[in-house]
Amino acid sequence: MFKIGEFSVLTSISIHMLRNYDKIGLLTPKYIDKSTGYRYYESNQLPIANQIVALKMMGFGLKEIAELQLQEMQIDNLEEILKNKIKVKEQEVKVIRKQLTQMENALKDLTTEKEQVLSIITKCIPDRKVASLRMKIKEFHEEGRLWKILGDECEKINIKFSDSNYSIAIQHEINFDENYIDVEVQRLVENTYEDTDIVKFYSIPSCEIASLIYQGGYSRLKDINLYMAKWITQNGLEICGPAFNIYYISPEHEVSEEKFITEVCFPVKKR
Template identity: 40%
Template sequence: MLKIGDFSKLSRISIRMLRHYDEIGLLEPRSTDRMTGYRYYSEDQLPMACRITSLKEMGFGLAVIGEIFKKYDDPGELAKFLEIKQSEVLAEMKETSRRMRLLESAIERLRKDETSMNYNVILKTIPERTVASVRMVLSAYNQEGMLWNYLMTETADQNFQFAENCLSLAIFHDEGFQDSEIDVEIQASVKGTYKDTEHVKFKTVPPVEIASSIYKGSYDQITEVNHAVANWVNDNGYEFNGAMFCIYHVSPAQTQNPEELVTEVCYPVKLKS
């Protein structure tokens, strides 16, 4: 029989951890002296200690290791545990790789332009949602307010409700900047079912993955923000996948002070094939 200190040296597991294993029933000593409380282990418990260490190094938690030991003699069941952990590790590797790309591109942009981090870009998915939509061709960008007016006036008698965490946004369907004949669509997330009107259409919008940047202040900054998002997309292995749009977190309907506006510039994206 081995004292806990000797077993600790042979197994390369600390005394503190061996006591913890005993407390949770993962690796109990072969015997315990009732008078002194000393724990004694057997040499044939060393392989079990080695298995625990090996599984921990693979990333398994102690609770899962306990479950694994219940089925350790069944190779098929053991393989299932290992395959699940393998999938988790692969997902972690993918996420780590993504973070490395983000860091590398951010460092590279800073080397080229010290102001590039003024507009931080993130990747996220906007989930499926039901929206009230108005789409028209306008003669100028500053006429967008007309679309919002149609939205509110034509639906006034329906008493429709905005969704929680409502997204109010404008989608610019043209490929580039237009001096006139601008194809603009506005959307507001709603909950419930409503009837279409002359200009307002209710529809379900599928989820979309976007690269976006939120900024505070006047719309004069939007060109710089567009450049920041475009650079991020190019630097991180993505490509554009749809019409650019802006989410109005704080809009002119809520404040007359341009410095209080909060806008999110969004570009649908997908990984380059």
């Protein structure tokens, strides 16, 4: 028999870890002296100890190893376990490669896009009900007129807006040849209502988006849109719907444009 210190040297497993293995039932001493508390291990436990070290090196956690019950483990079972672990690790490698690509792209962009770098995420936005007004305008600043029309019409028919106090604007088309911008403005509502001649009510399903939230004026929107389009391509995604802006703090709430909070959203899917 080997004392715990001797067994530790032979297996390259620290005494602290051997005690932990005993505690979780992974590798228990063959004998414990009741009077001294000394732990003793036998020679036939050395192969099990080596297997534990080997499995740890392959990325198995202690809980996983304990569940394998190595002393009763059949080779066929171990083969299946290793095949499954390989699949898990291959998926982890894909995730790590994607993360490395994102970091490398961010590092390159730091020289030219300092404010936007590390600001884009992908997320799912939930279902929502909206009151919508869609019109063609000639200049971007005319969007404010659409918000007033939508607000006046909803007030007229006593529409209750959602407690989520933000607005959404979608630019469906920018036609430079015919000099118009096809814009839709939306406010969230609690219920479903009958359409009017001016305002339409409908539900929008949840979707995956690339999102960037920034503080400041709308003059930055062009550069942000261009950077986001590049980021989406670099990260193996493609745009699958019209981009839209969510206004959390807008001219409706704040005079100073430096305090505006806007989320730029692009519906995306994997390429």
